[in-house]
Amino acid sequence: MKTSQLLRQLSTAAQRTLGEPHVLTRPSAFIRPLSPNAVAGPSRPSSIGTDFQLYPDFFGEEESRQLLAMALWKLDRVDSTRRRRRNKGLWEESEAGGAGLQSLFHGEYGFEEGHYDSVIHQYRETLLSSFPPPDKAWPDLSALMKRIYDLLPVSEPGGSYTQTGAVRGTHEQTPRGTSTHLLHLAPHGAILPHVDNLEASGSVIIGTSLGAERILRLKEKGGEEGWDIRLPSGSLYIQRDTVRYQYDHSILPYDDTGSAWQGKKLEPGHRISLMVRVSWSPGLRVCVRSDHLGRPCSVRPAMRMLLRMLVMEHGTVLYQGTAALRQSADTSLMVQVKSASNA
Structure with missing residues (x-):
């Protein structure tokens, strides 16, 4: 038996238990408050301790490699720059370079300079509404994605974060009532402080980080209190309700003074985040509104x-x-x- 096959079997068989999540209200090696009042301020809502949960090693390196390979394949399909250079046989070395998962990133990517709302810079993205065909690069994809979807709450709102398996996908499709989004952030990219649009999805979001480490900053709207969260590759976080809508969240650029941990600067690299959002109602509903004269209005x-x-x-x-x-x-x-x- 090949070593890679043995590693996959051991990883799948282990199905590592979640253990206790890292939360904002308890000391953690992956979470630091921006101020002493961030943990126990008088105005802190009681739900702050459960509205953000981090699992730093939810996926092992081999599992992360499979998810990352799938994400890159999916993103490359809609990247015109990648298609043109692939057709011409032109490839370049990754600007990040390095070993491990960074070795999967190579060549030139068609990064967008800015998002429609100027929040995200140097990125590319796509929606994952169906799984790619089976491939030796991601033999355990269905099982790995199921572990993420099994964390979705039973209902919206008021669900609990347990592995209930209440929201399921098939071997080809992602679950109804959810949207799965792939976001590739360049080494020189960043996500500026923002609060998610409540109309775009429900109150729960699950984020999986693949590739280079980044710092997620949660900062109170209109205030200075909050937290920095270190997101290693293979980590997964669950964010909901109070934390999602009362705190700006951002991914710091590498040249920010906050992109360091315990005095050591993070090493720049490519990062892909796999985001699962809960919709307000089952299935995707697209409504193109009309004004009182029946003329179509702009799409939000x-x-x-x-x-x-x-x-x-x-x-x-x-x-x-x-x-x-x-x-x-x-x-x-x-x-x-x-x-x-x-x-």
């Missing part, structure tokens, strides 16, 4: 981003409603929206 920015990713992958978007065919008012998007009943 958060929905525009989601539509673009869906169009890149599928060409069309299903619409769950009564309209047979609609078109977005954003002419640059050119989205054909079909009725789910006719699909």
Whole structure:
């Protein structure tokens, strides 16, 4: 038996137990408060201790390698720069270089300089609505993704963070009522402080970090209190409710003084985050609104981003409603929206 096969079997068989999560209200080697009041301030909501949970080693290196290989394959499919250079046989060494998982990053990527809302810089992204075909690079993909989806709450809101398996996908599709998003952040990229759009998804988000370490900063809106969280490769965090909507969150650039831990600067590198968001209602619902004269209104920015990713992958978007065919008012998007009943 090959060593790689043995490692996979041992890793899968072990199915490491979650153990106690690292939380904001207890001392942790992966969490540091921005001020002494961050942990026990008088205005701290009681739920702050459960609204953010971190599992630093949720996935081992071999498991992370499989997820990372799948994510890169998926991202490359919608990256025009990668396609052009691959067709011409042109490849370059990664600017990050290095060993381990960083060795999977190579060549030139078509990074976007800025997001539609100027929050994310130097990135590329896509929506994972279906799993790629089986491949020797990710033989355990379904089982690995199931471990993430099994952490989703039983219901929204009020679910508990236990491995219930209540929200399930198939071998080809991600679970209904969720969206799975892949975000590749360049070594020179960053995510600026922001609060998620409540209309874009529900109150729960699960993030898996793959590749280079980064610092996630949670900072009170309009204040100076908060936390820095070190996100190693293979880590997983669950963020919900108070922490998600009352705290700005950001990924610090490597040249920020906060991108250090215990006095040592983090080593720059590529990072991919696999984000699972809970939708407010089962299935994706796209609603193109009209004004009182029946004219279509602009699609909201958060929905525009989601539509673009869906169009890149599928060409069309299903619409769950009564309209047979609609078109977005954003002419640059050119989205054909079909009725789910006719699909």
